[in-house]
Amino acid sequence: MLRVVGTVRASLIQINVDPQEPVAERRARAAALVQEQAGSDLVVLPELWHVGAFAFESFAAAAEPLDGPTARAMSDAARDAGVWLHAGSIVEKALDGALCNTSLVFSPSGELARTYRKIHRFGFDKGEAVLMTAGTEPVTAPLPDTTLGLATCYDLRFPELFRALVDAGAQTFVIPAGWPAKRRAHWTLLARARAVENQSYVLACGTAGTHAGVEQAGHSVVFDPWGETLAEAGPGEEVLTVDLDPARVAKVREEFPALKDRVLGR
Numbered sequence: 001m002l003r004v005v006g007t008v009r010a011s012l013i014q015i016n017v018d019p020q021e022p023v024a025e026r027r028a029r030a031a032a033l034v035q036e037q038a039g040s041d042l043v044v045l046p047e048l049w050h051v052g053a054f055a056f057e058s059f060a061a062a063a064e065p066l067d068g069p070t071a072r073a074m075s076d077a078a079r080d081a082g083v084w085l086h087a088g089s090i091v092e093k094a095l096d097g098a099l100c101n102t103s104l105v106f107s108p109s110g111e112l113a114r115t116y117r118k119i120h121r122f123g124f125d126k127g128e129a130v131l132m133t134a135g136t137e138p139v140t141a142p143l144p145d146t147t148l149g150l151a152t153c154y155d156l157r158f159p160e161l162f163r164a165l166v167d168a169g170a171q172t173f174v175i176p177a178g179w180p181a182k183r184r185a186h187w188t189l190l191a192r193a194r195a196v197e198n199q200s201y202v203l204a205c206g207t208a209g210t211h212a213g214v215e216q217a218g219h220s221v222v223f224d225p226w227g228e229t230l231a232e233a234g235p236g237e238e239v240l241t242v243d244l245d246p247a248r249v250a251k252v253r254e255e256f257p258a259l260k261d262r263v264l265g266r
């Protein structure tokens with residue numbers, strides 16, 4: 001695909017999570033898929049792809065430290081491909097033993113540049129909301145041509161997080177997810193809403209397949225700062241690659257300066 005100078009090429013890997021596939025095999029498959037995206041600037045994987053976002057009963061066994069096998073494999077893949085890698089999230093076993101839904105962002109040298117602990121845990125009175133410890137801080141990740149705002153799946157339902165990320169300089173939201181097919185309409189609607197109201201790119205990377213009895217929506221999608229759909233996947237395993245124009249964020253915000261009209265919460 002010809003590249004326009006000054007663009008950011010982003011690849012979203014909508015990987016299939018099949019509980020019959022050993023974690024080590026999926027980890028190797030994910031690393032190979034990342035390496036196949038050499039030439040992109042940014043590669044994204046979904047939420048908890050190593051175990052499955054709804055595989056609550058496997059969270060404890062799948063928990064890893066930030067220098068565990070998944071992080072090491074993703075660091076190597078980022079370095080080998082020469083890409084910024086948002087490696088989705090892992091079940092992090094923190095030093096105090098707590099479990100967190102932690103996103104990992106690696107630089108093209110393989111350095112772990114940012115981590116983000118999901119703030120809004122899904123499940124109400126069960127699952128992740130009970131098993132995981134919540135993050136507390138919004139996190140951005142400055143890349144050479146755009147600043148990423150990090151959010152994870154259920155976070156998508158909380159617009160205040162995205163306002164905080166915009167105020168922290170975010171221009172491109174990256175949202176790894178394990179979003180159920182039965183709520184796909186919300187996934188697409190909310191991702192587009194976050195793009196329009198924050199005049200930012202949205203890279204929403206879903207999961208394919210069915211695990212723990214929950215059919216995943218897939219339908220990874222990229223919206224531009226005006227809410228236009230740049231690319232959308234189907235339900236299966238697929239890689240979306242799109243070229244973002246970082247200058248478009250400033251242009252939209254300048255031509256339609258709604259963000260400057262905010263009164264509450266500033």
Ligand SMILES: NC(=O)CCC(=O)C(=O)O
Binds near residue numbers: 053155178179183
């Ligand atoms: N993994 C998740 O956070 C699921 C979120 C979800 O199903 C919803 O918001 O709907």
